[in-house]
Amino acid sequence: MNEFDVIKTFFKESRFFTNPHKIFKCKSFVGIGDDASVFSPPKGFDLVVSSDLLIEGTHFRSDHTPESIGHKVLAVNLSDIAAMGAEPLCFTLSVNMPKFDSNWLHGFCDGIFNIANETSCKLIGGDTVKSKENAPMFFGITVIGIVPSGKALKRKSMKLNDDIWISGALGDPGEAIKNNFFCEKLLTPQPRLALGKKLLEIANSAIDVSDGLSSDLSHLLEESSKNLKKKIFASIDFLSVASCLGPCLFTNYLKNKLSLDECCSLAVSSGDEYELCFSARKGLRKTIKSLSLELNLPLTRIGEVICERESEKIPGFNIKKNIIWKNTKGLPLKPENYPPDGFKHF
Numbered sequence: 001m002n003e004f005d006v007i008k009t010f011f012k013e014s015r016f017f018t019n020p021h022k023i024f025k026c027k028s029f030v031g032i033g034d035d036a037s038v039f040s041p042p043k044g045f046d047l048v049v050s051s052d053l054l055i056e057g058t059h060f061r062s063d064h065t066p067e068s069i070g071h072k073v074l075a076v077n078l079s080d081i082a083a084m085g086a087e088p089l090c091f092t093l094s095v096n097m098p099k100f101d102s103n104w105l106h107g108f109c110d111g112i113f114n115i116a117n118e119t120s121c122k123l124i125g126g127d128t129v130k131s132k133e134n135a136p137m138f139f140g141i142t143v144i145g146i147v148p149s150g151k152a153l154k155r156k157s158m159k160l161n162d163d164i165w166i167s168g169a170l171g172d173p174g175e176a177i178k179n180n181f182f183c184e185k186l187l188t189p190q191p192r193l194a195l196g197k198k199l200l201e202i203a204n205s206a207i208d209v210s211d212g213l214s215s216d217l218s219h220l221l222e223e224s225s226k227n228l229k230k231k232i233f234a235s236i237d238f239l240s241v242a243s244c245l246g247p248c249l250f251t252n253y254l255k256n257k258l259s260l261d262e263c264c265s266l267a268v269s270s271g272d273e274y275e276l277c278f279s280a281r282k283g284l285r286k287t288i289k290s291l292s293l294e295l296n297l298p299l300t301r302i303g304e305v306i307c308e309r310e311s312e313k314i315p316g317f318n319i320k321k322n323i324i325w326k327n328t329k330g331l332p333l334k335p336e337n338y339p340p341d342g343f344k345h346f
């Protein structure tokens with residue numbers, strides 16, 4: 001099969017796509033097959049655009065199933081759309097493979113089109129290239145979403161005294177990478193799109209946890225400090241983090257392999273979570289608890305945003321770190337015991 005047959009057979013027909021947004025039925029729409037795609041965004045909405053590149057060896061392994069790789073490539077991009085409070089619309093897919101393997105590509109397409117279909121996100125274009133023999137595969141996606149004009153959730157808009165919340169459970173993907181065990185959440189993460197959309201009316205700021213809560217929360221604080229023109233800090237309680245540990249990590253505690261504090265430290269530095277960390281006014285606690293019931297998704301309050309004056313009162317306070325961690329006894333961790341930062345490429 002040459003490049004054009006691959007595009008036609010695997011990507012053009014979009015055979016799994018059953019729920020296209022009405023903008024793709026309008027006359028001006030151009031999809032796969034021309035030099036570029038064309039669509040007109042719905043009135044009253046801003047476009048939200050995000051790209052992620054997934055490389056064999058760094059983000060997935062070649063012995064993972066093609067279905068799970070297809071799922072993950074799109075899921076991690078959708079997670080960024082969720083963190084902005086947006087709704088996905090369409091995506092482009094760039095594929096770079098050293099060889100053509102029909103069975104593998106069928107599996108990959110099942111994975112990617114299943115989640116595309118579930119989330120009504122239409123494939124509108126891309127690129128397909130062959131790399132040198134034995135070169136790693138990589139996949140690049142750009143996903144485009146929509147959000148009511150001016151309403152996108154941003155990293156920079158945390159407010160002083162906000163509560164800090166996290167969705168789902170933390171720690172298992174990080175443990176699975178380190179100890180090489182099967183973990184469904186690592187292979188097929190679920191982007192928190194329904195939560196993100198609801199948070200538009202609730203949260204002041206949000207970020208998705210891809211590198212680890214310790215570094216992602218730090219980004220929220222940095223951006224918001226710049227925006228507020230004063231340094232803000234987060235005080236995070238391990239006692240609350242302990243109530244949202246992933247089941248595998250928690251088992252290590254039950255088997256006395258790790259202390260509860262050690263489990264919490266691992267949970268907040270675990271990457272590949274694709275949960276949403278968000279901040280909201282204290283007055284919204286009841287609203288967020290009922291949202292958790294409505295979505296059938298745990299939402300846990302793990303700390304709060306505090307000012308420099310308050311932070312200084314905490315023993316061991318370190319101005320260079322914008323997160324103050326409190327152990328399960330409520331005592332501040334010494335900086336040398338801080339959870340490691342999350343994943344960084346360079």
Ligand code: ADP
Binds near residue numbers: 007036092095
């Ligand atoms: P060009 O040479 O102009 O870049 P291509 O031959 O690369 O065009 O692509 C032809 C058409 O197929 C374009 O509409 C492009 O968007 C689409 N396409 C190529 N690869 C993919 C893919 N992996 N997924 C979806 N669409 C693709």
Ligand code: MG
Binds near residue numbers: 127
């Ligand atoms: Mg091309």
